[in-house]
Structures are given as C-alpha cells and as structure tokens.
Amino acid sequence: MNKEILSVVDAVSHEKSIPREKIFEALESALAIATKKKYDQDINIRVCINRKNGSFNTYRRWLVVNIVSNPTKEITLEAARFEDKAIQLDDYMEDCIHSVTFDRIATQIAKQVIIQKVREAEREISINQFYKKKGHIITGTVKKINRDYIILDVGNNIDGIIMREDMLPRENFRINDRVRGLLYNISHETHGAQLFISRSNADMLIELFRIEVPEIGEKLIEIKAIARDPGLRSKIAVMTCDGRIDPVGACVGMRGARVQAVSSELCGERIDVILWDNNPEKFVINSMSPADVSSIILDSSTNTINISVKACNLAQAIGRNGQNVRLASQLTGWELNVMTSLDLKKNNKFKKKECFQVFKNKLNLTDNNISALVSAGFYSIQSIANAPIHALLSITGIKSDVILSIQKKAIFILKNYSDKSVEKFNKNCIDSGLLHLKHINKIVIKKLIEKKIYTLEHLAEQSIDDLNDITALTSIQAGKLIMEARNICWFHERK
Structure with a gap:
C-alpha cells in the first residue's frame, strides 16, 4: 500500500503537472473521507501520509470548546487538559486510531475524491x-448565451463571463x-474563481491601441487620457517625448489602417486621436476636433472654459x-460651454x-487693475x-507688491467674513442674473453654489x-427656473 501511494x-x-504536495493533500482528504x-x-x-516512505496514520479529532454541542x-x-495541559480553545485534540483496510467501496470513494481534488x-x-493577464485582452469562444450575460471558453476548461453592461450596444453573438x-476582474466564489471580461471598459481601447501601435508598447508614445462612449465614439489623447515621431499619425496609421483595425474590433466605434498638450487651452482646442474653435476663455475658479465657434x-x-x-469635457477634465x-x-x-462691480x-x-485681472x-x-x-x-499691468496685497x-475676505457676509459674498460671486429669477x-x-x-x-x-435634491423647489418650480434661464441665455428674453 505504501509503495502504491x-x-x-x-x-x-x-502527468498533470501538479506539485506532489497537492497530490498528497488530495490523497489525505480521500483517505479521511473513506475512513469516515x-x-x-x-x-x-485526519490522515497524515509520510512523504518519504508512503506510510500513513489516521487520527480522530475533537475541537476544544467551552460548551459541547456535538459530542x-x-x-x-x-476534559481536553487531562490529556494535554497546554491545549487551548479552538485547538484540536487528536487520538491515533487504527487505519482501516479498504474494500472496493472505500477504494471507489477515495478514487472519486482524488479525481475531484486533482x-x-x-x-x-x-x-x-x-x-x-489581468488588465490585458484575452480571447475566448462563445459557449453559452444568456439574456444578461454570455459565457466564454477561454481555454483549459476555464470559463469567462461578459455581463450585458460590459458589452457594446447592439452587439450580438x-x-x-x-x-x-479585457480581463478586468477575477472573483473567488463558492464554486471556484470567475473571470469577468469587458468590451466596454476604457482600458479595452488602450490595450487595442497597444497591440496595433508598436510605438505605444515600446513606450515611445504615451496615452495620457481617454474618454469613451462605448460602441459609439471615443477620444484618446496621446503624446511623445521623441520629436521625430508624430504620435497622432502613428496611432492613425497609413491611410488610417491602425485606427480602423481598432474601430472594427469595437463594432465600428468612431475614434478621434487627439494630441495631448500641457497647456489646458491648447488641449481643449485639440479635444474639440473635428470642430474648429474660434476662441476660448478659461475660468480656473469654476473649472470652466467657454468655447466660441x-x-x-x-x-x-x-x-x-x-x-x-461631453467627451471633450471628460478628456480634459474641464467643464466646457460651447456657444457662437x-x-x-x-x-x-x-x-x-x-x-468690475464685485x-x-x-x-x-x-x-486699470480690474481690467488687468479680467484680461488674465x-x-x-x-x-x-x-x-x-x-x-x-x-x-501684466500690475506691480508685484500690488498684486500680492490684492491676494x-x-x-x-474668504477667511474672516461672518456667515452672513459670506452669504452676501457668494451672491456677488455668482451671476447676478440668477438672483433676479423667480423662486430664487x-x-x-x-444649493446652486454647492x-x-x-x-x-x-x-x-x-x-x-439635477435639481431634485433642492427641497426648497418643487419639480414644477425647478422646471420654470431652468426654462427662465434658457429663455435669457438662448433666446435673449431678459425681463
């Protein structure tokens, strides 16, 4: 028996390329179940197999507890300390028992357990x-189709799952x-690990470009930002530190071959490759492509940029x-307002x-100082x-000591005004036109400032x-407030 083990x-x-220790553990579990x-x-x-000669011993175990519920x-x-004075709660007390001789049924049980454990x-x-491979693209074959997900066979009898929200719109398999x-998560569940795969994840687009554009894989071109409306349209900002390389041209490829290959994989998703710029104004202009921007005005205090076309x-x-x-705003991190x-x-x-008034x-x-500040x-x-x-x-136009005293x-003003003064100050810091609207x-x-x-x-x-959480406004009042603002801004009906 020992040599057979x-x-x-x-x-x-x-045969299975499994470590010997794993096989020993499977055998010990099988022998324990068969003995029970x-x-x-x-x-x-508990069964313990000697790793050198194959001999094994069988032990009966009792869990040490305060109150016995299962004798x-x-x-x-x-009672346990009569046998071992050093034993503690939640330890096991063991007695060596006779290792039984296995008949045909016990051997069959052990075989089944070993197969399962292997x-x-x-x-x-x-x-x-x-x-x-987590965070990278993997390939699988559709094995099962469900209303809410599909199951992929990704090899080695391992299944991956693509949930409906991880698929592209109107995508059928x-x-x-x-x-x-893109393999984005590995979840451990009772029946085993589960691979979660996505085709709508923004990193899917990055990985496809990494495959299609060797310069990205070689880190000659860096992907700085990405904004994606899965299956419809995406914007991706790229840059390079090598002046000999055109990052946009390299990503687009000869006659658009590279970007078309990525687009085809994503069901024809339209992809705009943008040149990244450290200057926010230039970056915003680039991100609005293919539209031509006439001018922009940046307001860092509200993180907004007004764009004219x-x-x-x-x-x-x-x-x-x-x-x-919307994609340009996500790409740049600025709130963009487009107008003529x-x-x-x-x-x-x-x-x-x-x-000027504030x-x-x-x-x-x-x-003069106000004009210089506004111009800046x-x-x-x-x-x-x-x-x-x-x-x-x-x-320009303000001396250094003057501008520092202004700051x-x-x-x-921001730190030392009372609550009442801050409230008035906040009113002056927002468009005074808001203060004259009905229901304000x-x-x-x-709440609007928040x-x-x-x-x-x-x-x-x-x-x-968007205004539902303002309890001081009913839905009807919120609608009228928004429409009044639209009439003033869009149709110039200022009362």
Whole structure:
C-alpha cells in the first residue's frame, strides 16, 4: 500500500503537472473521507501520509470548546487538559486510531475524491495563470448565451463571463464566435474563481491601441487620457517625448489602417486621436476636433472654459446629443460651454461688468487693475485668493507688491467674513442674473453654489432631475427656473 501511494503521487504529478504536495493533500482528504464511511457516527478524521516512505496514520479529532454541542466532534477545555495541559480553545485534540483496510467501496470513494481534488488543483493552476493577464485582452469562444450575460471558453476548461453592461450596444453573438475582451476582474466564489471580461471598459481601447501601435508598447508614445462612449465614439489623447515621431499619425496609421483595425474590433466605434498638450487651452482646442474653435476663455475658479465657434460649426462642435462636447469635457477634465462667437462676446461683456462691480466694491481696486485681472482670466475673488503666486506675478499691468496685497485682501475676505457676509459674498460671486429669477431664495442660492452652478448658462444646461435634491423647489418650480434661464441665455428674453 505504501509503495502504491508513492507511485500514484509520482504518476499523477508527472502527468498533470501538479506539485506532489497537492497530490498528497488530495490523497489525505480521500483517505479521511473513506475512513469516515466506516463509522456509524459523524466524526472528524485526519490522515497524515509520510512523504518519504508512503506510510500513513489516521487520527480522530475533537475541537476544544467551552460548551459541547456535538459530542462526536467536540470536547470541553477541562476534559481536553487531562490529556494535554497546554491545549487551548479552538485547538484540536487528536487520538491515533487504527487505519482501516479498504474494500472496493472505500477504494471507489477515495478514487472519486482524488479525481475531484486533482481537477480543483488543475483549475487553480490555470486560474493563477490568468492573474498575469489581468488588465490585458484575452480571447475566448462563445459557449453559452444568456439574456444578461454570455459565457466564454477561454481555454483549459476555464470559463469567462461578459455581463450585458460590459458589452457594446447592439452587439450580438452566436455560439462558437471568437470574442476578444479585457480581463478586468477575477472573483473567488463558492464554486471556484470567475473571470469577468469587458468590451466596454476604457482600458479595452488602450490595450487595442497597444497591440496595433508598436510605438505605444515600446513606450515611445504615451496615452495620457481617454474618454469613451462605448460602441459609439471615443477620444484618446496621446503624446511623445521623441520629436521625430508624430504620435497622432502613428496611432492613425497609413491611410488610417491602425485606427480602423481598432474601430472594427469595437463594432465600428468612431475614434478621434487627439494630441495631448500641457497647456489646458491648447488641449481643449485639440479635444474639440473635428470642430474648429474660434476662441476660448478659461475660468480656473469654476473649472470652466467657454468655447466660441462659428454659427455654422455649432452643431458639429456640440455633436449628436452633446456627444462631442461631453467627451471633450471628460478628456480634459474641464467643464466646457460651447456657444457662437456672438453669444460669447455678449456673455463676456456681461461677465466683465459683474466682475468690475464685485472687484470695486469688495477689493477697492482701480479700473486699470480690474481690467488687468479680467484680461488674465480672474473673474472672482476665489480665483484670486486660490491662484498660485507665479500666476499672479505674470499678470501684466500690475506691480508685484500690488498684486500680492490684492491676494492677501482676497484671502482675508474668504477667511474672516461672518456667515452672513459670506452669504452676501457668494451672491456677488455668482451671476447676478440668477438672483433676479423667480423662486430664487437663500436656500436655493446655497444649493446652486454647492452644485457649482454660478451662471445663468450653467443653470440653463441643467435638467429637472439635477435639481431634485433642492427641497426648497418643487419639480414644477425647478422646471420654470431652468426654462427662465434658457429663455435669457438662448433666446435673449431678459425681463
């Protein structure tokens, strides 16, 4: 029997490429289960096999507890210490018992357990190989199709799952179709590990470009940002530190071959490759491609950029259902407001008028200093107080000592005003046009500021659902408030 055990371990380990220790553990588990079948009572059995000569010993075990609820498996601490004074709670007390002789039934049970344990060990080894592929693209064959997910056979009897939300819109599969997807999660469940695969994940697009564009794999080109509307449209920003390489051209490929290969894999998803720029204004202009931008105005205090385009390009700049400007906003991290050049001029004129009033009343600045601050893109007291010193010192037309004293005054206002003064200050920091709308009160103003809605334009772009959490407004009042802002901003019906 001893030699047979060693020969079985060596044979299975060699054939299945499983470590010998795993086979020994499977044998010990099988022998323990087969031994338990010989007893009428439900008891705990442990079998220990000698790794050198194949001999094995069988032990009956009792769990040490305070109160015994199962006498065949448990023993009190007091009783256990008669045998071993050092034993503690939750330890096991063991007695060596006679190793039974196995008949045909016991041998069959042991065989089944060994087969099961070997399969589990094989699966564990295969799963461990997939941990190295996490975050990368893997390929599988459609094995089963369900309403909410599909099952893929990814090899070595391992299944992967693609949930409906991880598929592309209008994507249909048939049995035996080969599918590529991003392995983004490995979940351990009771029946084993589960591989989760996605085709809608933004990293899927990155990995496809890494495959199609060797320069990305060689780290000559870096993907800096990505915004994706899965299956419909994507924008990807790239850059390079090698002046000899055109990063956009390399990603697009000869006659668009590379980007078309990626697009074909994603059911024709339209992909815009954008040149990344450290300058936010230039980056925003690039991200609005293919629309031509006439001019932009950046407001760092509210993290917004107003973009002007020609009237004939407005629809293209906004995109279908706002898709182009939404993706550009996600890509750059700025809130983008697109309007015609004429509307931008009117908006700037109105905004500058408001800034002049706030800066003169709160900071006691001269007209020249106010003009210099506004020209440099400072439209609020917050933006001056929070601006880095080098940005303030770069403003032309204001001496360095003057601009530093202005910032100190702005910081003082923010830190030392009473709650009532801050409330008034907040009102002055947002578009005064908001204050004259119907249904506007202190509570609504406070909630709008929390939502970073500072201007009529911001309010006009909201939906009723966006204002649902403002308890001071009913749904009807919120709708009227938004429509009033739209009438003023979009149709210039200022009362």
